[in-house]
Amino acid sequence: MNQDQFMKVITSQYFGALYYGIPIWYDALLKKDKLKMDVLHYNALRLAVKDWGRLYPRDMLDTLDRALPNAFAKYALGSVIMTTMATRFPMRLYIMAIMANHFTTRRKTQCPDSLTTQERRLTDNPSRTG
Numbered sequence: 001m002n003q004d005q006f007m008k009v010i011t012s013q014y015f016g017a018l019y020y021g022i023p024i025w026y027d028a029l030l031k032k033d034k035l036k037m038d039v040l041h042y043n044a045l046r047l048a049v050k051d052w053g054r055l056y057p058r059d060m061l062d063t064l065d066r067a068l069p070n071a072f073a074k075y076a077l078g079s080v081i082m083t084t085m086a087t088r089f090p091m092r093l094y095i096m097a098i099m100a101n102h103f104t105t106r107r108k109t110q111c112p113d114s115l116t117t118q119e120r121r122l123t124d125n126p127s128r129t130g
Contacts, residue, residue, distance in 0.1 A: 006048050007048055010044050010047070015044070019069065023080055041068060042061055
């Protein structure tokens with residue numbers, strides 16, 4: 001198995017499992033846990049270049065074009081935000097956030113999970129005002 005084939009395997013199997021759901025949980029990690037994630041990342045790259053004795057510095061491993069966990073988390077979060085902005089109604093999300101904040105500050109136990117008919121009309125067609 002050559003290096004390109006090996007990189008495809010560890011990208012799909014190892015990094016896919018390691019980074020699953022990373023935009024949700026990465027920012028909640030402690031600094032020491034983030035350093036452990038970097039170690040796991042670089043250990044997999046060392047396998048790809050057959051660096052058993054850890055002779056290569058990390059800068060040399062960065063040439064393999066794999067994003068570090070921090071960069072990948074930022075990319076994944078940005079991708080989620082862009083998808084949300086492109087496919088959903090940003091105004092509806094904004095209204096739901098305001099409503100959720102309003103109801104939680106008034107100590108209600110349940111937040112509404114849908115908009116009223118008039119709010120739905122406004123978010124579906126922003127040019128209409130009423």
